[in-house]
Amino acid sequence: MPVFGPLLEMTRIQSEINKLFDHLADLKRSEAGAAEGWTPNVDVFETAGEWIARFELPGVDPDGVHLTVDGNQLILSGEKARPEPDPAARFHCVEREFGRFRRQIPIGSPVNPKGARAEFRDGLLEVVFPKVENRRGGELRIPVGERGGGT
Numbered sequence: 191m192p193v194f195g196p197l198l199e200m201t202r203i204q205s206e207i208n209k210l211f212d213h214l215a216d217l218k219r220s221e222a223g224a225a226e227g228w229t230p231n232v233d234v235f236e237t238a239g240e241w242i243a244r245f246e247l248p249g250v251d252p253d254g255v256h257l258t259v260d261g262n263q264l265i266l267s268g269e270k271a272r273p274e275p276d277p278a279a280r281f282h283c284v285e286r287e288f289g290r291f292r293r294q295i296p297i298g299s300p301v302n303p304k305g306a307r308a309e310f311r312d313g314l315l316e317v318v319f320p321k322v323e324n325r326r327g328g329e330l331r332i333p334v335g336e337r338g339g340g341t
Contacts, residue, residue: 227269227270227287227288227289227290227291228270228287228288228289228291229291229292229293230245230246230247230266230291230293231245231246232244232245232246232293232295234295234298236298236299236321238321239320239321240318240319240320240321241297241298241299241301241318241319241321242316242317242318242319243264243295243316243317244314244315244316244317245266245293245314245315245316245317246313246314247268247270247310247313247314247315248313249270249286249313250268250269250270250313251271252310252315254268254269254270254271255267255268255310255315256268257308257317259297259303259306262296262297262298263294263295263296263297264294264295264296264297264317265292265293265294265295266291266292266293266294266295266315266317267290267291267292267293268290268291269289269290269291270287270288270289270291271288272288272289297319299321300321300322300323301319301320301321301322302319302320302321302322303319305319305320306318306319306320
């Protein structure tokens with residue numbers, strides 16, 4: 191047995207495991223895709239005064255993007271049209287995703303939905319909500335006044 195035999199065997203096993211994980215990821219994508227098509231990536235963060243979500247939507251027509259707020263959920267939906275392929279083209283790899291999409295994000299801070307704004311630029315959709323003071327929970331001091339009269 192060559193000196194590098196065990197190392198070669200470990201490399202082969204690692205390659206097989208990587209293929210297995212790639213296959214599982216493809217299955218997950220196809221299961222999710224069966225319901226909605228694909229799921230856009232998102233970054234969600236907040237500043238002192240705003241709650242912000244940034245969605246990656248390359249190749250999506252802004253007119254086909256729909257945003258709604260339901261309770262404390264931001265819901266993004268739409269469709270990315272598949273371009274007509276060149277009939278003479280022979281694809282070697284197809285990784286871009288097309289079709290309907292939907293993404294539901296919990297809004298983790300009290301916000302004013304009526305003050306929300308959204309901007310779509312260079313395939314990036316930014317949704318910004320102004321934060322409001324939390325009116326639920328927390329301590330609220332109620333002043334106690336003295337009532338006059340009576341003996």
